[in-house]
Amino acid sequence: MRYSYIKPRAKTIFTKDIQLLFTFFGVTIFMLFSTYAFLLFRDYRFTQEMQDIKEQKNQLSINISKINKQIAVAQKQSLLAEKIFTKNSVLKDSINNLFDLVPSRITLSEAKIMQNGLILYGITPNKDVYNFMLQAPLRSIFHRTYSSFYPADNGWLRFVSTNYIDEEELSSEN
């Protein structure tokens, strides 16, 4: 039965003090959890970055090995180029020397330079000019020298000089 003219005010345990207390604790817990979440996130990001870095590292090491291989190839190529360059310069010098050997009275029409030999085609006024002025220096360079002549239309002689260096003799000389 209701005796009172008015209804009582609603009572709650959540008074202003309690509300303040709960707000304070709520904010504190929220801050703690947000800090924890932030740290978790940072940790996750850190792990991810670490994985990325590891992958990059692997990639880089693969690249490094590739580049090393390329460097090795390049070095080999460089060595080869150097060799070829040396050979070419030697050859150039040899050709220069060869042309220096040829006297002005003899005209070369063709020269074949081989690994261990030299074939020269040309015109000489006579055999003596060839024998004294060209064959003599050739003989001093090559081990075997063969010459053959046949007459040209103008009365001069065409010649074919085949010169060989023997490998065996060359090694025994060294």
Next chain:
Amino acid sequence: MIGKFLETLYTKVFINIIVENSQTVVYVEECSRNEVLQSTHKVFETTSINSKMQDFIRAFFKQTPFYYVSILDKSSNQGAIPTCTVSEMGKYCDINSSEYICFSEHWAYYTSEYDLEAIKHEYRSIGLDFIFSPFALMATFFKDKIGSTLAMFVLVEDSYISFSIFDKSRLLYGEYLDMQHHKDDEEMLIDSSLEYEDDTSLGIDGIDLEDMSIEDDVVSFDDFADIEDLDSDNSMDEFSEIQEIHENIEHEVDISTEGFNEDYQRFSLIQSALKTFYKDPKYESQFIETIYIADGARVSSDLKSYLEEEMFLNVYVRKIDLGVVLCEMAKAEVNEI
């Protein structure tokens, strides 16, 4: 469910305010479940709320969130009516401006909405949870008698009397009697008769100010010629002692006459209310032989003797602690929630 459980963990504080003639009694009970842990009475020399009272009550608000402030309605526009049907209520009171509550199917009590708002406004600094009618309080107090007898039931407070007649739980008549108004009415009657006498005397004799001589007054001042004598200590002390004795005597006389007057006033109010009940055709008249008095104002035995000797009633007086009963009602209300 959780709220109810948490509520049981807290202590409840019931603050009950009873406004008396010149003071306010605050009765506070602290309860844990059904046990009373502590109860306090404090009297404040004010009839409205003051800062001391506010501080005293507010101190309990800090103890627990479950505090209930109850007050006894003192509205002079309240009463009890022998019906609970809205259509019939209009016969007994102005139902449009009143707040009413049916105590049972047979009767209801009401009070002025305006006065309720005034009480709420007055105590807005602490707030109120319950405003109880003295009729509900009386019906609860006499519930063992109301159900079985035909009698008058009267709740006597300092300045008010809640008068009711019950016939086996059925209210026959209810009225809230204000001693202050009654007193004023009586005084006004007396004053008006005096005024009438004065008017007649003035009318017959009259006073002619021009006939009065100034010399007569001047002569009378000769008695104070030697004014230094009056300053002597002995004469002053004697004078003050005499004054005190006179005051004491007058004070005692005042108290005894006041008590006598109040009891007689109460008796006459009860008598007139009973007369109204007998004469007013609105009420179902029955002959009443018994009166139960709930004494909340420490009335003297005079009232009982008046009622017995003048009205030939069987008088039963029960002392009532208004604060405790108000608290019990508040507890019942809280348990109902």
